[in-house]
Amino acid sequence: MNKIIKNIFSxxxxxxxxxxxxxxxxxxRLITGSLIFIMxxxxxxxxxxxxxxxxxxPLAKLDELLPAELHYVFPLKQIFIEWNLGPILYGVxxxxxxxxAIGLSxxxxxxxxxxxxxxxxQKNFLSVYGVDMLxxxxxxxxxxxxxxxxxxxKSLLFKSTKAASELNxxxxxxxxxxxxxxxxxxxxxxxxEKAKGGSWWSGNALWIALNNGDHxxxxxxxxxxxxxxxVLLTFMTLFFEIYFPFLILNKKIRIFxxxxxxxxxxxxxxxMNLWFFSFIMVSFYILFLSKEQINSLWKLKHQLxxxxxxxx
Amino acid sequence: MVKILKCILSVWLxxxxxxxxxxxxxxxxxxxxxxxxxxxxxxxLNIGFTWQFFSPNPxxxxxxxxxxxxxxxxIAEGKFPTSDSRNFxxxxxARRLTSSxxxxxxxxxxxxxxxxxxxxxxxxxxxxxxxMVSVGVPSMEQVKASMGKYFEKPQTSVAMNPYDxxxxxxxx
Numbered sequence: 001m002n003k004i005i006k007n008i009f010s011x012x013x014x015x016x017x018x019x020x021x022x023x024x025x026x027x028x029r030l031i032t033g034s035l036i037f038i039m040x041x042x043x044x045x046x047x048x049x050x051x052x053x054x055x056x057x058p059l060a061k062l063d064e065l066l067p068a069e070l071h072y073v074f075p076l077k078q079i080f081i082e083w084n085l086g087p088i089l090y091g092v093x094x095x096x097x098x099x100x101a102i103g104l105s106x107x108x109x110x111x112x113x114x115x116x117x118x119x120x121x122q123k124n125f126l127s128v129y130g131v132d133m134l135x136x137x138x139x140x141x142x143x144x145x146x147x148x149x150x151x152x153x154k155s156l157l158f159k160s161t162k163a164a165s166e167l168n169x170x171x172x173x174x175x176x177x178x179x180x181x182x183x184x185x186x187x188x189x190x191x192x193e194k195a196k197g198g199s200w201w202s203g204n205a206l207w208i209a210l211n212n213g214d215h216x217x218x219x220x221x222x223x224x225x226x227x228x229x230x231v232l233l234t235f236m237t238l239f240f241e242i243y244f245p246f247l248i249l250n251k252k253i254r255i256f257x258x259x260x261x262x263x264x265x266x267x268x269x270x271x272m273n274l275w276f277f278s279f280i281m282v283s284f285y286i287l288f289l290s291k292e293q294i295n296s297l298w299k300l301k302h303q304l305x306x307x308x309x310x311x312x
Numbered sequence: 313m314v315k316i317l318k319c320i321l322s323v324w325l326x327x328x329x330x331x332x333x334x335x336x337x338x339x340x341x342x343x344x345x346x347x348x349x350x351x352x353x354x355x356x357l358n359i360g361f362t363w364q365f366f367s368p369n370p371x372x373x374x375x376x377x378x379x380x381x382x383x384x385x386x387i388a389e390g391k392f393p394t395s396d397s398r399n400f401x402x403x404x405x406a407r408r409l410t411s412s413x414x415x416x417x418x419x420x421x422x423x424x425x426x427x428x429x430x431x432x433x434x435x436x437x438x439x440x441x442x443x444m445v446s447v448g449v450p451s452m453e454q455v456k457a458s459m460g461k462y463f464e465k466p467q468t469s470v471a472m473n474p475y476d477x478x479x480x481x482x483x484x
Contacts, residue, residue, distance in 0.1 A: 016325065017318055042401050046408070054432060056411060061425050065418060073356050118358050126414030127407045133361040140357060166314055174321060182332065189336045189363040197368030204452075209370035211449040213465075214409050224455040273402040 026150030033101030103152020191241030203231030427475020
């Protein structure tokens with residue numbers, strides 16, 4: 001009995017606190033940091049509409065909308081009206097995101113970045129969509145991680161041969177596992193919520209989603225000629241999302257799950273124009289690749305660059 | 313020292329995992345009995361999302377047709393969300409759509425929020441009239457049968473409460 005308990009604790013310890021995944025975390029930080037930086041730079045063009053007092057949701061209206069138990073945490077009135085710090089804070093957030101993307105940040109700056117991100121989410125919670133939700137978790141877990149040992153300017157400028165400290169491994173491992181689990185939760189819940197809807201059961205959901213004039217990336221009327229294909233894709237999406245945690249945890253089928261996932265998100269980009277959402281969802285797959293797979297991917301990219309340069 | 317830290321982190325981990333797993337299903341019994349600790353924590357970190365992408369059913373295209381009036385004269389009219397140049401950037405367009413769908417979900421406050429916004433956009437307006445328009449999706453058979461011909465999508469529209477700019481409130 002004692003042995004079993006000891007074994008459980010040792011496995012728990014190994015799983016949460018001893019996994020060294022600095023390559024995965026470094027590449028994940030580089031890609032998601034860059035994507036979030038670009039996306040929020042675009043959002044800055046809509047700053048007035050989304051966050052200013054002349055925009056769609058001034059603070060007085062926000063006060064009326066939010067039920068008392070959901071009242072916001074940050075002193076928004078001071079930040080946005082009395083001190084008029086909104087645009088400056090937004091600029092600081094973009095700067096911190098840029099530092100995160102190029103790999104010149106640290107844990108303290110990550111905590112500041114996460115806090116500013118939350119301030120803007122709470123200022124206009126009605127404009128928060130899928131990609132902002134994913135960003136929240138990425139920035140939250142980034143506060144734990146030492147993701148600057150690989151794929152960063154920091155590692156290029158200050159070439160350190162020092163091994164990671166125990167505390168560094170502990171916190172990075174924790175965040176790595178939480179990120180992996182989070183994406184499984186996102187897919188599984190997205191699938192289960194869909195399964196409640198009649199259109200997903202009948203197989204019409206994809207047709208309805210594609211025909212929503214708000215999202216059109218391409219003309220979708222042509223798809224009416226292939227009803228069986230659309231129904232099949234609807235069911236495959238449902239199956240993939242609900243069972244994602246099992247598909248991705250199984251090493252033998254993981255790669256096929258990833259290929260299907262990439263295809264599905266490419267489809268979302270083409271037909272619904274949800275670029276950043278799809279790219280960030282796919283970026284999470286990096287966390288399920290091995291160190292060797294990441295290195296070979298990086299080498300392949302380098303070789304393609306060389307071939308491209310030679311052909312020019 | 314590290315052992316103590318691991319113990320503390322393990323306790324936090326169990327709690328955090330419980331929150332991120334339970335909170336998307338806020339109707340569950342577990343979420344109900346633990347809401348007093350669950351909600352403040354999730355609210356502080358802003359992690360209480362339900363992960364409902366296109367579910368339970370994909371929504372229909374919805375927008376608001378509005379008319380700003382000064383007495384009997386119509387001084388401005390248009391659609392919301394607007395389609396100005398900034399909306400060509402897909403992520404900004406998606407965010408504007410989310411924001412307008414979010415407002416329309418608050419049935420009692422939507423006229424108030426939108427009316428107030430349109431009044432500020434049109435300082436000479438005294439009254440705002442609004443209609444919420446939903447565009448339906450024709451079946452695959454209907455579209456297939458009408459291929460190559462003009463096909464009008466079914467639309468339904470509902471009048472929203474008008475907004476009095478001078479009073480600063482919507483009325484029935």
